[in-house]
Amino acid sequence: MSTATDSPTQPAPDPSGALTAALRRHLNGPFGAVREHCRALDPATFGALPAPLPMEEHRARVASQMADLASQPYAAHGFPEHQGGTARYGEAVAAFEMLGHSDLSLFVKAGVQWGLFGGAVSLLGTSRHDDLLPRIISGELQGCFAMTETGHGSDVQNLLTTATFDPASDELVVHSPGPAARKDYIGNAARDGRLAAVFAQLVVDGESRGVHCVLVPIRDESGTPARGVTIEDCGPKLGLGGVDNGRLLFDHVRVPRTNLLGRYGDIGEDGTYASPIDNPGRRFFTMLGTLVRGRISVAGGAGAAARSALAVTTRYAVGRRQFAAPGSDVETTVLDYRTYQRRLLPRIATAYALQLAQHELVSAMDDVLAGRATSEHDQRLLETRAAGIKVLTTRHATDTIQECRELCGGAGYLWANRLAALKADTDIFTTFEGDNTVLLQLVAKSLLADYQATFGDLDTAGIVRFGARLVGGTVIERSSARGIIQRLVDAAPGREEDVTFGIRGTQLRLLREREEHLVEGLARRLRRATAPGADAFAVFNASQDHLVDAATAHVERMLAETFAASVEACADESARGVLARVCDLYALSTIERHKAWYLEHDRLSPARAKALTALVNDVCTELRPHATTLVEAFGIPEGLLTTEMSGTA
Amino acid sequence: MSTATDSPTQPAPDPSGALTAALRRHLNGPFGAVREHCRALDPATFGALPAPLPMEEHRARVASQMADLASQPYAAHGFPEHQGGTARYGEAVAAFEMLGHSDLSLFVKAGVQWGLFGGAVSLLGTSRHDDLLPRIISGELQGCFAMTETGHGSDVQNLLTTATFDPASDELVVHSPGPAARKDYIGNAARDGRLAAVFAQLVVDGESRGVHCVLVPIRDESGTPARGVTIEDCGPKLGLGGVDNGRLLFDHVRVPRTNLLGRYGDIGEDGTYASPIDNPGRRFFTMLGTLVRGRISVAGGAGAAARSALAVTTRYAVGRRQFAAPGSDVETTVLDYRTYQRRLLPRIATAYALQLAQHELVSAMDDVLAGRATSEHDQRLLETRAAGIKVLTTRHATDTIQECRELCGGAGYLWANRLAALKADTDIFTTFEGDNTVLLQLVAKSLLADYQATFGDLDTAGIVRFGARLVGGTVIERSSARGIIQRLVDAAPGREEDVTFGIRGTQLRLLREREEHLVEGLARRLRRATAPGADAFAVFNASQDHLVDAATAHVERMLAETFAASVEACADESARGVLARVCDLYALSTIERHKAWYLEHDRLSPARAKALTALVNDVCTELRPHATTLVEAFGIPEGLLTTEMSGTA
Incomplete structure (x- = not known):
């Protein structure tokens, strides 16, 4: 046992640092190179918050860090080449993990933009959505992942928001039928998001096809909420002050049919629904699984x-x-x-x-x-x-x-x-x-x-x-x-x-x-x-x-x-x-x-x-x-x- | 077992409220009246913080709440009658506990002022300090309890700050011999405190008498730090944003001999030390015990x-x-x-x-x-x-x-x-x-x-x-x-x-x-x-x-x-x-x-x-x-x- 009496000073079992280096190499794991790359990021930009900031200032700081982060290669690693990425998925996640050592608001904000929102478009969308990805990777197009509702968090299969196909106009009508259907705690919603990947019960020809994901513009370039979209701010939270969580309510908001992210269930030009997976439950969990x-x-x-x-x-x-x-x-x-x-x-x-x-x-x-x-x-x-x-x-x-x-x-x-x-x-x-x-x-x-x-x-x-x-x-x-x-x-x-x-x-x-x-x-x-x-x-x-x-x-x-x-x-x-x-x-x-x-x-x-x-x-x-x-x-x-x-x- | 199937609505086992009332009476305990009195406090004044405030605003809000609290009878309950109190100690603590339902910054700030600082003066002081108490109870004189040092938190018996008696001037010289002796995390120190109850090793005639408590003015009325006193702000914390924790460093600060809170060890006019408790360890733990x-x-x-x-x-x-x-x-x-x-x-x-x-x-x-x-x-x-x-x-x-x-x-x-x-x-x-x-x-x-x-x-x-x-x-x-x-x-x-x-x-x-x-x-x-x-x-x-x-x-x-x-x-x-x-x-x-x-x-x-x-x-x-x-x-x-x-x- 080491006591003050027998070891008044700290023992140095690794005087050469060789053991530390060997352990670090081992802990670096299969994507070690990208970890070392992240370790060299400028701490002046990516360092932790030196003092707590008022909410809006913190949000602004993180937004600015996001822009700096977009100039790094990490976001692109998370997407396939045909969507403008580099398809180095493991490295994307390893780099993202390293962000966990900086301000975690930045970590979460980046996760919302490139992991959740970008991931939904990339993995649930079809080729008609591929052209969005380069703008998402660069941060030019910021978005939200609007799944959770006030009334349904764990039980997302029973979300209340609806997306009803209107064959007359070839549009989807996205609607929140009540306060429990309100999209809640949505990152990027209160301040920065422009486009939301909204999870909703898809209704085609009067038949519910289960939860699907639809892209809904929520703000224009100037930040004005889109018509029919009500945006609320979740306000201050226990932590993650730099993340602008908000709430979204949709009042019969119309978007083109093609805004449906249709990889696992799509509406054709003839207005008919088709899916490669017949069972609606299996279809839903397959969609979730990709995320x-x-x-x-x-x-x-x-x-x-x-x-x-x-x-x-x-x-x-x-x-x-x-x-x-x-x-x-x-x-x-x-x-x-x-x-x-x-x-x-x-x-x-x-x-x-x-x-x-x-x-x-x-x-x-x-x-x-x-x-x-x-x-x-x-x-x-x-x-x-x-x-x-x-x-x-x-x-x-x-x-x-x-x-x-x-x-x-x-x-x-x-x-x-x-x-x-x-x-x-x-x-x-x-x-x-x-x-x-x-x-x-x-x-x-x-x-x-x-x-x-x-x-x-x-x-x-x-x-x-x-x-x-x-x-x-x-x-x-x-x-x-x-x-x-x-x-x-x-x-x-x-x-x-x-x-x-x-x-x-x-x-x-x-x-x-x-x-x-x-x-x-x-x-x-x-x-x-x-x-x-x-x-x-x-x-x-x-x-x-x-x-x-x-x-x-x-x-x-x-x-x-x-x-x-x-x-x-x-x-x-x-x-x-x-x-x-x-x-x-x-x-x-x-x-x-x-x-x-x-x-x-x-x-x-x-x-x-x-x-x-x-x-x-x-x-x-x-x-x-x-x-x-x-x-x-x-x-x-x-x-x-x-x-x-x-x-x- | 209650399930959704057999009880879709919440059972109401106490429709008359009689059971709730009986349980509440029981939980109210021996000092129930003062609890009910506290429950009637104005929530507009004493309610929890509706949103997090920047540190200085939060401190200002709590300072204002302290003034309102001083107009209630609770603080006086904690002191004996000859010190201007009402000697209802149990009620004082029960009321203080009720403050735990409001903003806990107010709870802690009140605890520092009336519990720790006021308590030290009341219980460690002698009759020559009694006249301070009415001003402490009213909040006119705000103070700190300066015990913890950067280097000693749990082991307070080995604090480093010294209070050395100088018979020539009949003064005590309070001094921080190094950075580890800095008083740290001291509530009320960064903003509002004027007088500090400072725990220090008392040295009389070259002999150390163990830890005693000395009153040291740290700021004048205008807020200017006293000569020889360095005050630092601990800055933002995990919580308790409304409490102004600070650090105090003393550079040979001189105070009158009578500033020694001498109930368990005092210096007479002839400059000799006397204590009712011979054993220094027992003396120290007796002093601590009163707190x-x-x-x-x-x-x-x-x-x-x-x-x-x-x-x-x-x-x-x-x-x-x-x-x-x-x-x-x-x-x-x-x-x-x-x-x-x-x-x-x-x-x-x-x-x-x-x-x-x-x-x-x-x-x-x-x-x-x-x-x-x-x-x-x-x-x-x-x-x-x-x-x-x-x-x-x-x-x-x-x-x-x-x-x-x-x-x-x-x-x-x-x-x-x-x-x-x-x-x-x-x-x-x-x-x-x-x-x-x-x-x-x-x-x-x-x-x-x-x-x-x-x-x-x-x-x-x-x-x-x-x-x-x-x-x-x-x-x-x-x-x-x-x-x-x-x-x-x-x-x-x-x-x-x-x-x-x-x-x-x-x-x-x-x-x-x-x-x-x-x-x-x-x-x-x-x-x-x-x-x-x-x-x-x-x-x-x-x-x-x-x-x-x-x-x-x-x-x-x-x-x-x-x-x-x-x-x-x-x-x-x-x-x-x-x-x-x-x-x-x-x-x-x-x-x-x-x-x-x-x-x-x-x-x-x-x-x-x-x-x-x-x-x-x-x-x-x-x-x-x-x-x-x-x-x-x-x-x-x-x-x-x-x-x-x-x-x-």
């Missing part, structure tokens, strides 16, 4: 913000001293206290796990968008993984930034030290682009989907077989890591033997067992919903917490496996050694968090459960001298991290 | 803010509908979902537990300040309880307001719905007036203090006897509830029998067992620090998480017992029935949170642990129809709760 990039990007930004907080706090923690140990007149560095280590270090380990998982996710997305992975299975897997990682990363960000604020005491409360803005700005990430609780239920449903067809007559053996398939089938399929993981698990002692937590395979086996058990139990419970006379809603509702736990267990297992495979793949020996301990800390602290479950299900004895906690303490102590190295390896540009934070000054 | 009101008030404000958040969110939760159940076209009220109930209702139960404990705490403080409870034991018990309740209430506020924000989705992010300000403003409560982790260690040390003298030769039997004494000795001693609690526990089946969680005595017994076991184990561990050759710091540091757990268990047990006694004491039958269920939910969800511990220590079987979770679910379902009643009973003035929150609008 998965938004969720992936939110996860990226949340991860970046959490890393900023961890870096600021670690800097404080290794400099701040408080209370001298008995018999010493040297005060103890706060990071040498056990409770402090316990609060900070497992969160750094989780940040590593999430960053490495994000790399896998972005690579998978790149494969899908570039057409290298084209099956419906690939797409569904990507959506499930994106939802799960979005939930865990945004939850991690909220939790970590809060803990960091408290770990820095009063200094953490000052605006100048960045935690205030990080906390306020990322708060909404847990509920936008999909509420986390709702998303976990989507993840769980996807886990169950494989055998839903045979739900009614699935016997116990079938459920067990399914469980095995589940784990085999969803393990980081796109990489070559599957063999590695299986080898690690096979090498670990079986359940009957003593649990030795230091063995990677044992860690992974424990996480797998929890997932399998939860998913199998869930399947059994939900079968009851199909019994004659069952109240399906009651059964589902009573299983809701179970559903959420199963999904969480799935993502946690996936993160640990991705991390384990990444450790094995690390070429630098010293970096691999440290990464392995960080991976231990992630896996063990995750198992520890679910200790009650392992005890309740007789997977751990009380004695082993206690030993687990002792081991997590030991790993914290071991990693403590590497704390600075671990956060320096995040590679956060100094210009963006600047704070007034110091120890005893 | 316990600050911690109690912070707990009160945090509790009020959490109740505001719960009321706003429950209003949303019973109006908001999302997703129709299968086979129904009526959308389900979100509070009918299990996960939603699980996230909201146990937090309402905790709010009840904390409010009732706060009443006990404020009554105990009233007894001490009014001289009805005068022993050192009374004082120490009050300090321990205040520290523990401050920790749990501020933690509850941070956690609850965060969860409420997420439960309200995008609506929770809008400034207009209050959660933004509640969250930002109360965030610092977890670390000011004592960092929560440090305070929990104080609580634990106090639990151990009774036998510290005999620490070295305590055998196992002694520890067991101590455990019994511990529980017997700290149970809400001042009320008559002790007998009730013991009767409830005695009526419950013993440990060897089946655990029936619905029995109150069983709930209390489980919470007691956890506290006893943790404290006993802690005593055994800390004994090792006294063994020959032991590294006392290492032993202490390795036990730090254990210490924190023991203290938490103590406070949780105390809250449950206070709640249980309060249920028994409730005269209204229908209110008592509902309160009993809320108490069940508090106790059971607390035990459930520590499920891993109960399993690990063989206090619950896996089967019983699973049954516990099922029961918590059932109690949530039972209480769901009462949700609105439970938060209406908080009695938050409508003018302060105004939001734009609605369901589907």
Whole structure:
């Protein structure tokens, strides 16, 4: 243990910086070049807000930063070549993630313009909309993604806004039938947007065809609202003051038929509706599925913000001293206290796990968008993984930034030290682009989907077989890591033997067992919903917490496996050694968090459960001298991290 | 279970409002009259901030509200009659707690002026300072409480600022020896304060006498800083924008000797130092102890803010509908979902537990300040309880307001719905007036203090006897509830029998067992620090998480017992029935949170642990129809709760 007595000055376990550099290379992931490019952006332009600004000034600053950002190549990376882009999707998202280290208002504003609005036009539109994209990429044409309504946020399939085809004029009539149909919290709506991608129930020839997306001009060049469009300002928010969220109400607004983004359902010149997907539900979820990039990007930004907080706090923690140990007149560095280590270090380990998982996710997305992975299975897997990682990363960000604020005491409360803005700005990430609780239920449903067809007559053996398939089938399929993981698990002692937590395979086996058990139990419970006379809603509702736990267990297992495979793949020996301990800390602290479950299900004895906690303490102590190295390896540009934070000054 | 199908409209279990009124009377507690008086304050003056203001405007608004507040009787309640007050200490704190429903910047500013600054002059000063108090009460003389330094926040015993007596001029020379000695985060310093109560190491005749408090003028009437005083502005913060936190640096500032607040250590006219308390450590902690009101008030404000958040969110939760159940076209009220109930209702139960404990705490403080409870034991018990309740209430506020924000989705992010300000403003409560982790260690040390003298030769039997004494000795001693609690526990089946969680005595017994076991184990561990050759710091540091757990268990047990006694004491039958269920939910969800511990220590079987979770679910379902009643009973003035929150609008 490192104490003030035996180490009055900070140990320097990486005097040459070689370890930090190797870890940073590893954390850079597959799109490292674009990350380094972003790190060189001018901090005078892209640095965080030095002080909070009044809302309108903040909005103006972000608008000006957007123009500067448009002169960088990143936006174009997100679009195919025939739309004026460079089709480097992974790099687009990696660059966007780096923006998460600057003012998060800029991050969100850019996400609205190029990710959500541009993404909708690019992926839901047809060739007749291609000419809009160059103007969207350059920022000349600014737009909104108008999906959420006051009355429908999570349940977007039941939006109330209508887009009714009028064959007489060959127009679509976009209308908000009441206050609950009002488009709400729409980014870019209150100030800058000119064109909105409006999600509405499409009605053709009196028949509702489900939710489709229609382009509706909302303002002219001078900023005057279009006829029939009422625009309100959502006003001040908890954070993201630089994003102009607004509300849109449509009073029978007419747009040309061709404004329908018709890739998944179009109206021909003859006025008839046609879609390549017959089932309206499947059609809708296919449309939504193409927009998965938004969720992936939110996860990226949340991860970046959490890393900023961890870096600021670690800097404080290794400099701040408080209370001298008995018999010493040297005060103890706060990071040498056990409770402090316990609060900070497992969160750094989780940040590593999430960053490495994000790399896998972005690579998978790149494969899908570039057409290298084209099956419906690939797409569904990507959506499930994106939802799960979005939930865990945004939850991690909220939790970590809060803990960091408290770990820095009063200094953490000052605006100048960045935690205030990080906390306020990322708060909404847990509920936008999909509420986390709702998303976990989507993840769980996807886990169950494989055998839903045979739900009614699935016997116990079938459920067990399914469980095995589940784990085999969803393990980081796109990489070559599957063999590695299986080898690690096979090498670990079986359940009957003593649990030795230091063995990677044992860690992974424990996480797998929890997932399998939860998913199998869930399947059994939900079968009851199909019994004659069952109240399906009651059964589902009573299983809701179970559903959420199963999904969480799935993502946690996936993160640990991705991390384990990444450790094995690390070429630098010293970096691999440290990464392995960080991976231990992630896996063990995750198992520890679910200790009650392992005890309740007789997977751990009380004695082993206690030993687990002792081991997590030991790993914290071991990693403590590497704390600075671990956060320096995040590679956060100094210009963006600047704070007034110091120890005893 | 209430579902959309069987209850499409909200049930009204209290059509006459009688239940709400009875619950409100019960929650009003011993100082209910002053609460009702506060509820009638003009919301136009004291209402929350309708929109965020630029820092200087916000400061000006709060300064103006302070003047209006000074015309109310509350400030005078906090001071004895010979200092111009009315000596109604409990009412002063209860009124102050009600301010927690308005702008929390006003709450904190008032706390700095009348609680901290006024409290220091009142309680640490001597008769020569009495004439200052009327001007402090009226707000004519505004001041600061300058304790925290940049280098010392938790460890205030080792502050660096010095106050050196100069017999030649009969003056004290107040000096900041370096940047770490800078007074930091000092409320009222940046703009409004004129006089500061400065905590400094008192040096008389070359000898250091430990930390004492000296009054130092920092500005003249026109606002010009006093000679030798450098004032800096802490600038924008995460929240509390209306509080002018600043920094003070003293360059050999001379004040008259009589500016020493000398009740616990004074310099006579002959220049000699004298104190009624010989031991410098004991003297310092006695001085600190008199200032316990600050911690109690912070707990009160945090509790009020959490109740505001719960009321706003429950209003949303019973109006908001999302997703129709299968086979129904009526959308389900979100509070009918299990996960939603699980996230909201146990937090309402905790709010009840904390409010009732706060009443006990404020009554105990009233007894001490009014001289009805005068022993050192009374004082120490009050300090321990205040520290523990401050920790749990501020933690509850941070956690609850965060969860409420997420439960309200995008609506929770809008400034207009209050959660933004509640969250930002109360965030610092977890670390000011004592960092929560440090305070929990104080609580634990106090639990151990009774036998510290005999620490070295305590055998196992002694520890067991101590455990019994511990529980017997700290149970809400001042009320008559002790007998009730013991009767409830005695009526419950013993440990060897089946655990029936619905029995109150069983709930209390489980919470007691956890506290006893943790404290006993802690005593055994800390004994090792006294063994020959032991590294006392290492032993202490390795036990730090254990210490924190023991203290938490103590406070949780105390809250449950206070709640249980309060249920028994409730005269209204229908209110008592509902309160009993809320108490069940508090106790059971607390035990459930520590499920891993109960399993690990063989206090619950896996089967019983699973049954516990099922029961918590059932109690949530039972209480769901009462949700609105439970938060209406908080009695938050409508003018302060105004939001734009609605369901589907």
